[in-house]
Structures are given as structure tokens and as C-alpha cells.
Amino acid sequence: RRFGRSFHGGRSLRNGHKPSPRELAIAALARREHSRLELQRKLVAKGLDESIIESTLDELEGEEVLSDRRFTEAYARVRANRGFGPKRIANELRERGVSVGLIADQIESDEYEWPKLAREVRSKKFKTRPRSFDERARQVRFMEYRGFHHEHIRYAMDESVDDEDF
Numbered sequence: 001r002r003f004g005r006s007f008h009g010g011r012s013l014r015n016g017h018k019p020s021p022r023e024l025a026i027a028a029l030a031r032r033e034h035s036r037l038e039l040q041r042k043l044v045a046k047g048l049d050e051s052i053i054e055s056t057l058d059e060l061e062g063e064e065v066l067s068d069r070r071f072t073e074a075y076a077r078v079r080a081n082r083g084f085g086p087k088r089i090a091n092e093l094r095e096r097g098v099s100v101g102l103i104a105d106q107i108e109s110d111e112y113e114w115p116k117l118a119r120e121v122r123s124k125k126f127k128t129r130p131r132s133f134d135e136r137a138r139q140v141r142f143m144e145y146r147g148f149h150h151e152h153i154r155y156a157m158d159e160s161v162d163d164e165d166f
Contacts, residue, residue, distance in 0.1 A: 088147020
């Protein structure tokens with residue numbers, strides 16, 4: 001039995017020790033970064049008292065074990081690497097309780113070249129340029145679903161635009 005699984009569901013360990021809210025939170029954070037809201041939801045689902053959860057999360061933030069900024073950076077990087085655009089990533093981060101300021105800082109950072117990413121995503125999904133209006137509309141809908149802004153989609157669809165022009 002793996003160590004991380006022993007805290008699953010708040011069940012007690014073999015030695016009878018029931019994990020504390022802090023232990024449960026750290027076990028979740030050991031697997032991946034979480035936003036404060038995500039971690040709070042997980043702990044509430046385990047039936048823990050909300051006041052204890054809040055104080056535990058405050059402690060973890062004070063110790064920088066829990067960080068919405070670090071979560072935002074990691075989450076945005078993974079989603080961008082999987083071909084998702086800034087609108088979709090921003091919406092997903094908002095659903096996870098990340099502040100608008102942190103989202104804007106991350107999405108607008110120089111780390112991402114959204115137009116180039118849009119072009120790569122479009123060319124990977126659709127090997128050829130659209131030959132008809134219907135095909136173009138289908139490709140644009142796909143890019144919108146992926147969360148790219150219209151100017152990024154125009155860049156990705158326009159073969160005459162040079163990378164240095166954007």
C-alpha cells in the first residue's frame with residue numbers, strides 16, 4: 001500500500017492514527033499544487049470542521065506550503081503546454097478560486113506567446129489550411145473552444161502573416 005493512499009478519504013491508518021487536517025492537506029499538496037479553494041473543498045468533503053480548515057489553510061499559506069501564485073503558474077503552464085488558450089485557462093483558474101489579479105499577471109506574462117501557440121495548435125489538429133468557408137468555420141470554432149482570443153485565431157488562420165509581424 002502506497003503512503004499517499006493511506007490518507008485517502010480521511011480513513012485512519014493501520015496503527016489507528018486518524019490524520020489531522022494539516023496532514024491531509026500536505027498529502028494532497030505532495031501530489032500536486034492546489035489552490036486554496038480546491039484544498040478547502042477537498043477537506044470539507046472529508047467532513048472536517050470549516051473553522052479548523054480555515055486556520056489550517058492560513059497556517060500553510062503563512063509557511064508558503066500553500067500558494068495560489070505557485071498553483072497559478074504551474075496550472076497555466078501545464079494547460080498552455082496542452083494547447084489551451086488564455087481565455088480557457090483564465091476561466092478554469094477562476095473556477096478554482098484564483099484571484100483576478102493573479103490570473104491576469106500569469107496570462108499576460110512574457111512566458112507565453114499566445115499567437116504562436118494558437119498557430120501550433122491549429123496546424124497540429126488540422127494538417128491543411130481550410131479550403132472552404134465551412135472548414136474555416138470549423139477550425140475557428142475549435143480554436144474558440146480551446147480558449148484563444150480572436151486576434152490569436154486570425155493569426156493562426158492567416159498563412160500570410162509572418163511571426164515577426166505579431
